[in-house]
Amino acid sequence: MATSSSTPYVRMTLDGNAVLHPDNRLPPPKTQPGDVCCQCGAVRFRVPAAQPLGVYHCHCRECRRQSSTAYGTSAVYPINGLFPLDPELRSKLSVYIRPGVRSRTGRDMACFFCTACGARVMHRYLRRRADREAGTAKPGPDDGTGCGGGGDIGQKETETDELDNTEGDSSSEVDLRDEASYDGTTITIKGGLIMGLDYSHAVHIYTDQAVVDIPPDVEQYPGTPPP
Numbered sequence: 001m002a003t004s005s006s007t008p009y010v011r012m013t014l015d016g017n018a019v020l021h022p023d024n025r026l027p028p029p030k031t032q033p034g035d036v037c038c039q040c041g042a043v044r045f046r047v048p049a050a051q052p053l054g055v056y057h058c059h060c061r062e063c064r065r066q067s068s069t070a071y072g073t074s075a076v077y078p079i080n081g082l083f084p085l086d087p088e089l090r091s092k093l094s095v096y097i098r099p100g101v102r103s104r105t106g107r108d109m110a111c112f113f114c115t116a117c118g119a120r121v122m123h124r125y126l127r128r129r130a131d132r133e134a135g136t137a138k139p140g141p142d143d144g145t146g147c148g149g150g151g152d153i154g155q156k157e158t159e160t161d162e163l164d165n166t167e168g169d170s171s172s173e174v175d176l177r178d179e180a181s182y183d184g185t186t187i188t189i190k191g192g193l194i195m196g197l198d199y200s201h202a203v204h205i206y207t208d209q210a211v212v213d214i215p216p217d218v219e220q221y222p223g224t225p226p227p
């Protein structure tokens with residue numbers, strides 16, 4: 001497996017020999033408050049505003065699976081020039097399109113992650129195909145108030161739970177470099193990647209699906225928070 005200056009970060013597979021990029025021998029990257037930095041340091045950028053519009057600890061099943069932990073933390077920011085993505089940043093990211101059928105909102109979601117280390121970085125809703133074709137932009141109900149996972153469909157945990165990976169509304173033909181592909185004016189960035197993020201006013205949401213105890217004195221909602 002070879003590396004080149006144009007593709008300094010490669011994704012390893014267990015079927016091949018792992019080749020450590022020379023940067024792996026460097027100390028962890030230095031960060032300062034407001035820096036967004038993935039686990040390996042390949043993805044680095046500044047938050048698009050000094051303060052987020054909201055910080056959410058989401059207990060929905062989608063956020064658990066997305067984060068591989070007991071709940072997911074997201075900070076919502078105005079786009080403020082973060083999109084269209086800088087080409088250098090864009091080259092470090094891969095995207096998973098979460099099908100809207102698994103979301104309470106029904107909208108597909110672009111889920112960006114670091115190609116090198118796999119850390120989930122940020123989420124943004126995609127516009128519905130019908131709205132794209134009609135040239136209309138309708139901010140969705142979760143803009144500025146959601147978990148970034150889109151919330152799940154509210155189904156209770158069951159032993160026979162199955163993932164519905166039905167093709168989404170727009171994923172088959174969406175151009176993620178085109179700003180017209182996206183919906184709304186906010187981006188949710190995963191909280192654990194934001195240096196110095198203030199969690200003191202974080203709101204717990206989708207608590208009816210929580211698998212850990214939630215402090216009784218914090219702001220919390222069984223589902224999506226009120227707008």
Ligand SMILES: [Zn+2]
Binds near residue numbers: 038041042043114118
């Ligand atoms: Zn990384």
Ligand SMILES: [Zn+2]
Binds near residue numbers: 147149150
């Ligand atoms: Zn969630």
